[in-house]
Amino acid sequence: MTGWTGKMLRVDLTAGETSVEELCRHDLRDFVGARGLGSRLLYVAGAYAVDPLAPENPLIFATGPLTGTYAPSGGRYNVLCRSPLTGAIAASNSGGYWGPELKFAGFDLIYVTGKAASPVYLWVNDGRAEIRPADGIWGKTVSETEDAVRAQTHPEAKVACIGPAGERLVRIACVVNDKSRAAGRSGVGAVMGSKNLKAIAVRGTRPVRVADKEGFKAARKRAMEKILSHPVTSGGLPTYGTAVLVNVINAHGAFPTRNFQTGVFAEAERISGETLAKEYLVRKKACFACSMACGRPTLIPSGPFKGSGEGPEYEAAWALGADCGVSDLAAVTAANWQCNEMGIDPISYGATLACAMELYQRGYLTREQAGREMRWGDGQLLVEGVRLTALREGIGNLLAEGSYRLASEFGHPELSMTAKKQEYPAYEPRAVQGIGLNYATSNRGGCHVRGYTISSEVLGIPEKLDPLVPDNKAFWVKAFQDATALVDSSGVCLFVTFAIGAPEIADLLAAATGEAYTTESGLLAGERIWNLERMFNLKAGFTRADDTLAPRLLSEPMPEGPARGQVSRLEVMLPEYYRLRGWDEEGRPTEETLARLGLKW
Amino acid sequence: MVAVPAVQVQLFATLREVTGTSRLALEASSVREVLSLLASQYGEELRRRLFTPAGQLQETVAVLVNGRNIRFLQGPDTPLRAGDTVTLIPPVAGG
Numbered sequence: 272m273t274g275w276t277g278k279m280l281r282v283d284l285t286a287g288e289t290s291v292e293e294l295c296r297h298d299l300r301d302f303v304g305a306r307g308l309g310s311r312l313l314y315v316a317g318a319y320a321v322d323p324l325a326p327e328n329p330l331i332f333a334t335g336p337l338t339g340t341y342a343p344s345g346g347r348y349n350v351l352c353r354s355p356l357t358g359a360i361a362a363s364n365s366g367g368y369w370g371p372e373l374k375f376a377g378f379d380l381i382y383v384t385g386k387a388a389s390p391v392y393l394w395v396n397d398g399r400a401e402i403r404p405a406d407g408i409w410g411k412t413v414s415e416t417e418d419a420v421r422a423q424t425h426p427e428a429k430v431a432c433i434g435p436a437g438e439r440l441v442r443i444a445c446v447v448n449d450k451s452r453a454a455g456r457s458g459v460g461a462v463m464g465s466k467n468l469k470a471i472a473v474r475g476t477r478p479v480r481v482a483d484k485e486g487f488k489a490a491r492k493r494a495m496e497k498i499l500s501h502p503v504t505s506g507g508l509p510t511y512g513t514a515v516l517v518n519v520i521n522a523h524g525a526f527p528t529r530n531f532q533t534g535v536f537a538e539a540e541r542i543s544g545e546t547l548a549k550e551y552l553v554r555k556k557a558c559f560a561c562s563m564a565c566g567r568p569t570l571i572p573s574g575p576f577k578g579s580g581e582g583p584e585y586e587a588a589w590a591l592g593a594d595c596g597v598s599d600l601a602a603v604t605a606a607n608w609q610c611n612e613m614g615i616d617p618i619s620y621g622a623t624l625a626c627a628m629e630l631y632q633r634g635y636l637t638r639e640q641a642g643r644e645m646r647w648g649d650g651q652l653l654v655e656g657v658r659l660t661a662l663r664e665g666i667g668n669l670l671a672e673g674s675y676r677l678a679s680e681f682g683h684p685e686l687s688m689t690a691k692k693q694e695y696p697a698y699e700p701r702a703v704q705g706i707g708l709n710y711a712t713s714n715r716g717g718c719h720v721r722g723y724t725i726s727s728e729v730l731g732i733p734e735k736l737d738p739l740v741p742d743n744k745a746f747w748v749k750a751f752q753d754a755t756a757l758v759d760s761s762g763v764c765l766f767v768t769f770a771i772g773a774p775e776i777a778d779l780l781a782a783a784t785g786e787a788y789t790t791e792s793g794l795l796a797g798e799r800i801w802n803l804e805r806m807f808n809l810k811a812g813f814t815r816a817d818d819t820l821a822p823r824l825l826s827e828p829m830p831e832g833p834a835r836g837q838v839s840r841l842e843v844m845l846p847e848y849y850r851l852r853g854w855d856e857e858g859r860p861t862e863e864t865l866a867r868l869g870l871k872w
Numbered sequence: 873m874v875a876v877p878a879v880q881v882q883l884f885a886t887l888r889e890v891t892g893t894s895r896l897a898l899e900a901s902s903v904r905e906v907l908s909l910l911a912s913q914y915g916e917e918l919r920r921r922l923f924t925p926a927g928q929l930q931e932t933v934a935v936l937v938n939g940r941n942i943r944f945l946q947g948p949d950t951p952l953r954a955g956d957t958v959t960l961i962p963p964v965a966g967g
Contacts, residue, residue: 502932502963511885513966518884522959524939544966545888565966585966723967730965731934737944769965833939 273482274336274784275299280378280400282393284466285326285385289393289400294379300786301869304335304379306362307760307800309351312382313360314803319811323355323458324440324465326386332373332431332471333380335762339371339479339559340487342779343494343771344764346371346559350454352462353811356442356619356673357691357716360807363445363459364720364759365431366558367452372429375475387467392432394424395473405469409438412612413447416470424472432470433460434614436661440464441671443619443660443694447611451566451581452558455616457693457715458673482785490778494771495562501770503732504563508766509555512567513585514544516697521593523729523738524832525702527695528593529647530625531688531823534699535832538598542588551604556581563766569604576601576654580608583617586719589697590621595628595653602650606657613661619673622694624656626674626687627666635681641666685822691716691813700824700841702834703728705736705744708844711818712748714804720765722751732769739833741840745847756804757797773797799868802852802860806872815858818845876901877954881910886962890918903935904948906958921962932963 277299279292294308302311309331313319321327331351338345348370354361373381377398387402390409394401408419417430431448437460444460445453454460463469481487498504507515520526521539528536540546547569556566570579583591583603587610591603610617630636631645638644642665645652659667669677674694678687688695693716700707705724713721724747728738736747754773758765761776777793780786788796808817819825824839849856853864865871876899888894891914900906907929911919922933929935935942936959942950952958 503965507885507962507964508966511964515885515964516966518882519934519961519964522882522884522936522939522961540894545885545894720967725967726965730963731932732965735941735943737941739944766965766967833936 273480274340274780275304276374276377276379278378280381280395282381282383282400282402283385284383284387284391284402284468287387287402289402301796302800303757303760303780303796305333305338305347305349305760305762306351306364307756307796309333309349309362309380310360310800310803310807313351313353314807318353319807321353323353323358323462326384326466328353328462330383330459330462330466331380334370334374335760336784337779338762339374340481340783341560342491342763342783343498344558344561344563344767345762346561347759347762347764348373349759350446350459352459354457354459354715355440355461356458357693358811359691359716359813360714360804361457361459362715362759363454363456365446365448365452365454366764367449368559369429369431369448369473370762371559372473372475374479375477376473377475377477381471383466383468385466390467390469392420392470392472393468395471396425397475397477408469410435413614414450414612417450420470420472425474428472428474430470430472433463434612434661436614437461437464439661439663439671441615441660441663442673443616443623443671444614445616447614451611453611453616456618456718460614481783483782487779487782490775490782494767494775494779497775498562498767498770504767504770508563508565511544511548512565514547514567514583514588516585517543517588518545520698520729523702524829524834525699525729525738526589526593527697527699529596530594530629530686531699531821532629533830533832534702534834536593539593541598542592542600542603544585546600547588550600558764561764565766571601571604574601576605578605578608580611582611583607586697587617587621590618591653594621594625596647597650597653598648599650602653606654609654609657613657615657615661618696619694620657620660620670622688623670623674623677624653626678627670629686630678630681630683635683688821689717690820691817693717698725699829699834700820700839701829701837702832703738704741704840704844705748707820707824707839707841708744708748708848709752711820711841711845712848714801714808721755722748723755723765724748724751726751726769739837741843745844745851748848749851752801753794753797755797756800757793760796760800795868799870802864802868802870805860806870809859818858877952877956879906879952879955880957881906882957882959884959884961885964887918887921887960890914890921901952902948903937903942903950903952903958906952907948934961935959936961
């Protein structure tokens with residue numbers, strides 16, 4: 272095959288066996304790859320009915336047909352399973368170099384089931400696979416693990432692994448590859464830990480073949496011309512990285528602060544991308560085949576948080592900063608490094624700590640229960656808390672469960688800022704109406720990168736929408752969600768979509784795979800994938816009642832700033848969204864919709 | 873004689889590099905006046921970033937008045953009152 276390798280590595284950790292299987296071309300074409308193909312396999316396996324931390328939960332590492340092809344920013348892969356945080360489908364996307372290497376090793380995906388009797392790692396080397404003991408590696412941090420695994424395999428091996436958080440089944444643990452790129456959300460690291468699987472090292476030497484070399488070259492050239500001439504992908508992102516949004520979102524009054532109690536953080540400037548660039552930025556860093564290089568290696572030369580690492584990105588700067596009321600950029604940066612090392616999602620960690628701080632503020636969580644004070648703005652607590660959470664020590668054992676379980680433990684689940692038990696990212700739904708609808712309907716719970724309407728509602732790409740009005744947002748949310756499902760499944764980075772869209776992605780897919788992808792069929796595949804994920808969640812027991820937001824966002828008017836007086840108008844947008852999706856009033860795809868998409872229950 | 877309102881101007885990202893400042897005070901009664909004052913004060917480099925060759929505000933530059941994009945107010949003709957904050961945002965993105 273071209274684009275795809277057509278091969279899947281199946282790993283049964285209980286039996287200690289590996290085997291190679293052919294993938295069904297029909298599935299590849301209809302579900303594209305990565306997120307879409309992985310979702311298809313999870314659905315077929317009935318993963319919606321398994322305990323997420325049981326050996327039966329499949330853990331899938333899946334690339335797309337453009338991964339490793341030199342398509343623009345074609346370095347992505349997804350980690351999929353049933354999420355231990357949400358109970359919904361999990362598909363976490365990561366960049367770096369691991370995904371392309373898996374393709375070079377001859378596989379589109381790795382499908383892991385079972386549980387090893389003792390800790391192991393997997394070594395995939397040019398078409399062969401071996402399960403090896405990880406006795407001396409279990410317990411190590413992410414960078415220590417990567418170095419140790421590479422020393423035992425090959426100097427050029429790429430490594431994806433869990434840190435101490437995944438080992439202890441922390442529900443907000445991630446899988447980290449290339450030391451600082453993470454499949455961050457939905458607790459996929461805990462599922463890896465539940466299987467006693469510490470790492471997967473891959474090495475490959477076979478280039479990814481494409482069906483139409485000249486056509487691919489031409490499609491790539493057309494896409495690159497747009498990426499290299501668009502002011503965002505050629506200027507804004509490379510120059511400042513994602514954290515440049517701190518000041519921008521704060522200026523719109525949409526920067527959630529102190530657990531979404533307001534949308535304005537008075538000290539935003541201190542944790543902004545501009546300040547990061549001035550104080551701690553070392554250089555820019557790119558993933559495989561990427562011209563944007565939004566990665567941000569950082570160094571703190573002196574003081575209590577002296578050290579080096581990568582980030583924070585915008586989301587981490589917000590969660591570890593404004594959401595916890597922390598304006599000390601050194602503490603935010605050091606906490607982000609700790610999240611990378613311990614293997615914790617900084618969005619959910621920061622948001623869970625923020626929830627604990629509000630519980631403490633309101634007297635629902637006492638100093639005795641927490642074992643310490645939990646005050647807003649405490650940078651020391653922010654940094655130490657990462658380790659406590661990863662090791663499940665003290666208050667960390669509660670933080671490790673995520674904010675919904677934490678807030679419920681103390682009788683106030685309404686203070687958990689989550690959708691489907693997953694923490695919201697860095698945009699306030701009262702100030703940006705469409706993003707609230709996206710959070711409420713996202714198939715993996717609170718998430719911005721399932722339907723990034725901020726692009727239109729704040730940044731004006733591809734067209735400017737008024738963030739404060741709910742009108743027509745259902746249409747845009749659906750459009751963003753479907754297009755994103757296509758992009759995530761193809762294997763390129765979502766950030767290319769600031770400059771290119773479905774037509775360019777479809778051209779690249781067609782030239783790489785030889786299948787007749789068009790703009791229309793590509794977007795239809797995105798819609799098919801979205802509906803399949805929805806079907807998974809419905810079978811997992813989710814209902815219309817789960818397509819909602821925290822009560823605060825629906826009923827407490829924003830207290831200040833440009834969105835003062837606003838609440839989320841979800842009740843207006845959601846019925847329209849269901850109608851546009853071809854779902855009934857309970858949010859279930861109708862038979863006509865399923866038939867149109869070629870899906871069956 | 874009516875006093876011209878004193879307003880605050882906030883600049884982000886590359887616009888800070890061009891002007892060498894993140895915030896300044898101006899007297900202006902509309903957004904259009906703010907933009908032309910800035911263009912005259914900081915020269916061709918800033919003018920090029922803010923305006924098309926035909927003198928229109930660049931599509932990719934966002935201008936906010938007290939956090940609201942002027943596209944949803946009265947565009948460059950949006951009037952200003954004393955104490956208003958005008959924010960200029962060059963093309964940036966993240967996620």
